[in-house]
Amino acid sequence: MHLDEFSEGHSFFHKMDPRVKFIVFIPLVFVIALSKNITAGAISLLLAVIFIFIAKTSLKALLKRLVVVNFFILFLWFTLPFSIQGKALFYLGKYIFSFEGAIYVLSISLKANAIFLFTISILGTTEVFSLAHALLHLKFPKKLIELFFFFYRYISVLHKEYQRLFQAAKVRAFNPRTNLRTYRTYAYLLGMLFLRSYERSQRVYQALILRGFKGEFPLISHFQLRKQDLVFAVFMYGIGIFILI
Amino acid sequence: MHISEGVLNLGVLGTGYILTSIGVGIGLKSLKEEKIVKTAIFCSAFFVASLIRVPLGPSSVHLVLNGLVGVLLGWQVFCALFIALLLQAILFGFGGLTTLGINTLNMALPGLVCYWFFHRGLRGGKVVSLILGFLAGFLGVFLASICVAASLFCTGEQFLNTAKLIFIAHIPVMFLEGIITALIVQFIKKVKPEILTAT
Known part of the structure; x- marks a missing residue:
């Protein structure tokens, strides 16, 4: 499983200092998420689209993610316009x-998609380990980063492990359906995982421990x-203040 | 079960961040240095588990398993869900950084409640642990969907119908989670009971 698929590249965003990314990104998304007027949403979305082109990310992978992100939004389109009184x-x-x-829902859709595209173009263009390293510089709790480091490191390993287990079940003619047998099989697969x-x-x-680990990772690269x-x-x-006004 | 960006108001987002940081703080404090690797790799396993789609009627659903994580990790459920949602937020843009606090709270608090109610009972006999396992899985999703509904409703009354619909849509998932959690607990008890008593 390849998780940080957008992090490969040589664009302006790929070369940026991850610490700067966070101190720019966090206030920006809050300002966008809380803005109430629709022009602010539209301008942020436009800027976010430009950023995506600067970052030169793979459009195919991006579209796949966009569908998932907009699932909740679609849900809002089906409910909110009926509950809000008006013309x-x-x-x-x-x-x-x-x-x-x-x-109202259009404004939410613009904001959510803008923030999503900003996330991919600004944060997604850095490797996750570098982002974790940057969070350490920004005074995140050390234990939490250590937890995050091992957590991230072993996702792909355990995903492979799961795939192997699932393949073994399939070879034995496991055919997932809505029945207790299927659920028991999944439960045992997960239990095994x-x-x-x-x-x-x-x-x-x-x-x-054998190699003298004391909760510190020596770093080769510095920002x-x-x-x-x-x-x-x-x-x-500047953009943030503009949206705020 | 994530609320996406740009929906909730400042009050809800802020409350989420405050309560989540308290939860994560207590979780980190109770996490001993030598257990960090164990907890982290457990989180990876749960992350992988949450990517799996399990068939349910004509469609299929993702497992949440916050009840089981809660029962196994106690207060550290906050750390576990925080890092998992952080990763999803920075990598995939699901959920997001502004909603990270409230989304973690909505999933971790039910997990913690499950820990309080069922942690001890799960070590009991087969029938008892089956029932409690089911309840842990059921209650995890049940409370989480109530929390999600409540956070939407606190943002504005116009979300009432959305909140109701979210709750109703999750009723089948509650039963599914209950069944799967009960069976996972059963399996662990049979094969490696020490995992249940590890924390």
Whole structure:
């Protein structure tokens, strides 16, 4: 399983200092998420689309993610315009699809998609380990980062393990349906996965202790703040203030 | 069960972050240095488990398993869900950084409740642990969907219908989670009971 698939590349965003990314990104998404007017949403979405083109991410992978992100939004389109009172756009039986409701959901859709595209173009373009390293610089609890590091490291390992278990079940003619047999099989597969993860964690821990691990990872690469990054930060704060107004 | 970005208001997002940081703080405090690797790799296993689609009627659903995580990890359920949702937020853009606090709270709090109610009982006999296992899985999703509904409703009354619909849509998932959690607990008890008593 390849998790940080957007992190490969040589664009402006790929080269940026991850620390700058966080201090720019966090205020930006809060400002967008909490903004109430629809033009702010539209402008952020436009900017986010431009960023995606600068970052040159794979569009196919991006579209796949967009569908998932918009699933919840679609759910809102089906409910909110009917619950918000206002001028009727059309009727569905006795229910009124209101204009005000549609505007409200449209604003949510713009904001959510803008934030999603910003996430991929700004954060997604850095390897997860570098992001974790950057969070350490920004005074995140050390234990939490350590937890995150091992957690991320072993996802792909355990995913492979699960695939092997599932394949073994399939070879024995396992055919998933809605019945108790299927659920028992899944439960036992997962139980086995937890068991193996438990045993693996013991081996990993022993191996770490054996090599003198004391909860610190020596780092080879260090971040370097470039002039472009600072210019970018100032520019983005400007955008943030603009959206706020 | 994530609420996406740009929906909730500042009050709900802020409350989520405050309560989640308290939960994560207590979880980290109770996490001993030598258990970090174990907890982390457990989290990876749960993350993988949550990617699996299990058939349910004409469609299929993702497992949540927050009840089981809660029972196995206690207060650390906050750390587990926080890092899992953080990863999803920065990598996939599901959920998101502004909603990270409230989304973690909505899933971790039910897990913690399951820990309080069922942690001890699960070591009991076969029938008792089957029933309690089912309840842990059921209650995990049940409470989580109530929390999600409540966070939407606190943002504005216009979300009432959405909140109701979210709850109703999760009723089949509650039963499915109950069954699967009960069977997983049963399996672990048979093969490696020490996992249940590890924390």
